[in-house]
Amino acid sequence: MTAQQQQQHYTSCQTDPVYQQLLHPINWWERKLKMILELSVDASNVDNLKNGARKIISHVRPEWKQDELQYKVYTDGITNQLIGVWYNDRNSQLLIRVYGQMTEKFIDRGVEKNNFEILHKAGCGPELHAVFENGLCYGYIVGEPVTTDQIIQVPIWECVAKEMAKFHRIQVENKGHPILFPKIRRFFSLMPDKFSDPEKQKRLEKSGYTKESLQKEVEVLADKLESLKCPVVFSHNDLLLGNVIWNNNQRTVNFIDYEYGGPNFQPFDIANHFNEFAGVDEVDYNRYPNKAFQYKWLRTYLAGYTNKTQEDVLEEEVEKWYVWVNKFALSSHLFWGSWALVQAEFSTIDFDFLGYGIIRLNEHFAKKDEYLGLKVSC
Template sequence: QRPLWRAGSLTDAATVLNILFAICLFNPALCTLKGVISTTRVCLPVKIEKFSAAPRGPGHAMQATLNAENGSLRVPSPRGANGDDDSEAESFQDGRTDEVDRETRGRAFAWCRDFLSGSWKSISEADFQIRIVSGGLSNLLYMCSLPDHVHPVADEPARVLLRIYGAILQGVESLVLESVMFAILAERALGPRLYGIFPEGRLEQYLPSKRLRTDQLAVPELSAEIATKMARFHQMVMPFNKEPKWLFGHIDKYMDQIKTLKFVREAHVKKFNKLMKYDLPAELESLRSLLAATRSPVVFCHNDVQEGNILRLDGCGEKSTDNLMLIDFEYSSYNYRGFDFGNHFCEWVYDYTYHQWPFFKADLEHYPNREQQLHFIRNYLSESGRYSNRDDHTQVEEELLLEANRFALASHFFWGLWSIIQAKISKIEFGYMVSALCSHIIQWGK
């Protein structure tokens, strides 16, 4: 594959943009992405024994009891799915697949050799080390490393993160926009360093760190820092379309795609038919009307601030107030501020570290209460300089509470549609259709 960009000094992001556009224009073949997707949204194959949902307004948490169903299941190959069959496995008896298939290993070795050069060019494929990194929900992630007996030359990395784009993110526009975005954020030290871009994905800096756990989102000190990071992210000016087309543009696109989906597996068909009984077009119009009546400024949003996309960097110390980094910007765009708030609050409910099918759990009692939301909002407003007039503190906070919880409904709707499509096209081991049902049940309480 011909490299699109190599690591080096990026002095002008527009240069990268022009290069990418030129290559895509004159080499259309390079714009055909063949990556695989790995996403993150799930609920146990659950039976809902009891459910009661309070209004998604400020201070109202939802409660439910979710009980997992047992079953005897097989372990399919992650590469066994194709465009004609459902790619979501109903269950995995022994958890996720840990082995990297031979084709992926060979391609990863070639990319590391060609883009990183130096010591990477001197090793054999037999010495090349690669392992699957769990946690990716829209992309496949791998850790690639030099063997212990080979030392890196100069400042070249001894290990890197390989990201192979997921099917739902493929396309010329997605490739260009996210590549430029990633490069800009790396130059601003707001994201990992970029080592190389190619049609199927990219090579990124490996940062010694740990992804946050779902329960850590409720830790006051960490919640305050996440709010601060979100405020700084929202203050950025990026060279992208400033109109808030992302949310409903994607929802409309997903709605059109869902109309053409045909599932084969009986379990998928049953879940899909149940979802279609919700009258999604009518619910969408209700959502549009609600959000149209909700004041929410347009800012540059991350759009996926969940625990798996927040790194706690090693070596910063437990008492450090600046040891978190937001990562994974594939959904970032100009959008309504409320979506970032509402989506983040929804993520307090989901735990994606569950190692058995469907590889996630949902506990509605973990949705942040009023005081937890206010703690987050106050730290956000403090960082963004919105506390200039003490008299309007309460009004500003109340407006943001309403804004956040209304857009939480948009988060459920968006990721619910996304999960339905993922159930058809993704090769990632994840219970997407179960996730879609979970999102819609939480949203509508039925």
């Protein structure tokens, strides 16, 4: 995509009913970015990825000696491909993210760039240095992604709760409508009526799920959750453990990857994060946090969000949020379940998207009656 085509794309985004009121004008990056590069990075193999990254770095950091650059390919992501590049100091590295194939069909890249600006200004994200035809170049946040064992440990979970509260306090102009159900509907509109791979189609049929039945399930859940009238905030919407970075030296947490960021029902971010305790490669929903843990987590979060002490957070408020969060956990399963079914058709990343999608859908239906049956006692 050329710079001119990018501008046309971002301008057209403003007519999208989900995004048109999201934030202040999304052409900020044209005015403030150091570079818009008419380059494309081939991520089909590691050598090509490194060569492409080297070209980007030659523009963004021309003072770095090309023959002394060092690289690290990050393999945790299942949407895009990511490589870090540095000269001398690894902590000064820049990250180059190459978009996954066809992801532009369900990720608004103009909004993502705007998210970078908002979060960087708020002290919640790195600086965006350049855009190129199929990706971004941005700053590195020092630390390591948390693991399934770490996420339940003090002080890590406390830092996550406080950072999410800070994230949700970010004020944006024209907050807009929650993206949750429009996004899920968009995923299903992109899902093929029949997978091009016959084996994938057989696996889906064996699962018992159909596109039509799942679309009906979305509308049933939308009616129930929208009736809760939960507050809407600027949300990350993708807080899997790989997007939670723990700096052990500074004892701080940061969130990365903002491509799904936007206005959403406030409990969704929390619910989605709790679901991610199960992991991605080896999913185990026995790791989903129990009620006692959730109460501690929510009390910490609410204290941070409302600028109160934990003692001043009322028990009935914690209970209400516990009910909300677990109900929205169902929507998280439908969100990523439908996303995975689209990825199963289009993505070239080596990951069993279909299997993952079926796991998420299975968990939705396994917990549906229990979570929808939750009520606030007072």
